[in-house]
Amino acid sequence: MNVMLRTDRLAKKFGRVEALESLTVEVPEGSVFALVGPNGAGKSTTMKICLNMLRASSGTAEVLGVDSRKLSPAELARVGYVSESRQLPEWMTVGRFLAYCKEFYPAWHDTAVAEFVRTYELPLDRTLKSLSRGQRVKAALAATLAYHPSLLFLDEPFSNLDVLVRDQVIETILAAGTETTVFLASHDLAEIESFATHVAYIDQGTVRFTEEMGALSTRFRSIEVVMGDGAAMPARPPETWLNLEQAGPVARFTDSRFSAAEHDAQMRRVFPDAREVNVSAMPLRSIFVALAKSAKK
């Protein structure tokens, strides 16, 4: 497996604030790797370090096998970056913007750009400043995907976009296929769930876990136990159970290491008087809410 992006114990301090603390991830080639976490978790900082926009306080980042601090124009020509916080030259018309970007990328495809312009209905004669947020993201995506980047960084690409535009953006990303590895940062979990192949959860500058989406969905389960009369909550529940709460005779928690084979035996052991046990799969959003609540405790 080729690794397109690798960070090793990446740390970044802004004054006394620790934005990143020993972040280690590997993004395999052809994957859609989602870096998720709450606002201020360090997602954008990670991306900026990977693109040599910021310097890490310690640790390293490798992009396309090259130390991010030594990225040359040749490597950057194979990398795309779309971010809601990136300041585009807003005085340019869309047409001028695309023409300006073209000169920097030898692999630029005019036909691809024409296709994006048609699909996205981009007004070539309007300035970027006059476009809606969604149209601006589309213009930036068009200017990025026009040269078929090997690695595409997307920093909060869906933020403040309406549903239709989100779908269009996701379709575009998926259409890029496996030739473009996507490293995306978002807190929009519902969209990510539909197309990310890998996910890393980052909170307070630290990666809580990194996993393939399939394995993650299998591993987390929401469990509800209806206990017998007078039954008490377990004094020492397993550590993999998150957010164990009681409401009357009902105990609810998230099992972060669910195993169908061991589940029944474990329930009998911890809740010997249980009348009913309901196990349900969790959407990505619920998993992260559970993780976030657990982290706060």
Place this chain on the structure above:
Amino acid sequence: MRLVLQIFRKDTERLRGAILLTLALLAYWTFRDATLPWGTDPRLYDAGPDNWLNLALPLAWAVLIALAIQEDSLVGDRRFWVALPCGWKPLIAAKAMFVAAFIHLPYFIATAIILGARGFNPTAHLPHLLWKQAVLLALTIPALGAATLVRNVAHFLLLAIALASAVVLRVRDFNLIELRGWVWDIRWELALIVVALGAAAVVIFQFIRRSTRISRTIGVLTAIAAACLYSWLPRNATAAVSAAFSRAPGGDVTVRVGSETPRFSFGTWRYNAATVRIPLVLDGDESFERQADQVSLEIVTADGNRYNVTPARDINPATREAVAATLYKTPAGGATWEVLDFVHADVWNRLRQGRVTLRGRMIVEYEQAVGRAMLQAEEIHCAGNAASRFTRLVPIVSLGCDSVEIGGRNIRFSDRAGASLQERRVSLSHFPADPWLSPIHRSYAFFTSDVSPVGYASRGFRVVDYELPNIDLNQFVVEAR
């Protein structure tokens, strides 16, 4: 080169309004400077719009530079260009091309137009025009450096105002028109060179590394170094540097006491305890005129006591031991006078009791007359490469003189009988003016008699140490209370 042109075109397109504005300002300044009436009194010029253009135009250029740099700002991590596959070399080359195309080149053309309009052949004065370009670099490089360190143009303006205020407060007389008489004291120039070098380092470092904190540190250290250099560099050092970089031909001079009798006071220190004028003779190659300026001086008494004497321009009259020294030359061919102003009576009374030794250091500028003397009403060519014109105003004769290579300070006047009118400088009848943007050195003078101006070209400097033993100060007193 493709990327350089791409970025350059983008900046030009984006900033066309600001470019047109600075070009319009430059065009206006060019018109004003080219058509400035002959013999304009610099005191009027000093307060007029033409002089303010010497401030406004550089400020406009500096803002244009800041706008160009901020188009692809080096500070912050949100700029579009940072993730583009564009190394620092095309970027810095594009910005340099922008500055060259819209500041240096137009200024070069403007200065050439002014020379032509004032009767000089620009081609013949190409080295001078290139020198003016080098002077302009002292503005554009620091402006580039500052622009790479700030987050936006508003911050740049604040920084520019803060730096300009600091300079004005420190230098105090921030002459847009230079009226100083001596060019050997190059502290200001050295400070500017330090600033330009430091700014160049900031620009290169910031473009290569985009490490704003380190670059800002370099910038601050540069400013501190330049301020220290300007404030505390000893006169001995600046004299040595001037003499080293511009060593006069011909041999050294020796200094001895002359035989002329002091006649009148220098007139600067009207409330001194005493003023002494010692005539000096500077022996050496007779093919040069020499102007001497005091670098340092000490008076040593017979019993070994030493009194440091301060060059007059640095004197602080409040100092208890203050004695001021000035080397002053009377009309061409006359003596050079060592003028000592004793501010406090007790110092004077001590030193007049016995004979003393004067140990001093002077810097001597070697000069030669160029061209021929010009008679009244004759036009042009008073010094071979200068232009002048008389205008008769009742009841005086006023004279304006344009010069390319000769500073106004080096134009001497004599009346038609040939007697030098050099002393008139003291009475403020002669005003050399060197607005820093203009390629023309101008001077203005007025006399009650017809005059002939002669231009003198500097041939360099020499530092001369001298000792005058066994001096009885009482012999040379011209004024005592």
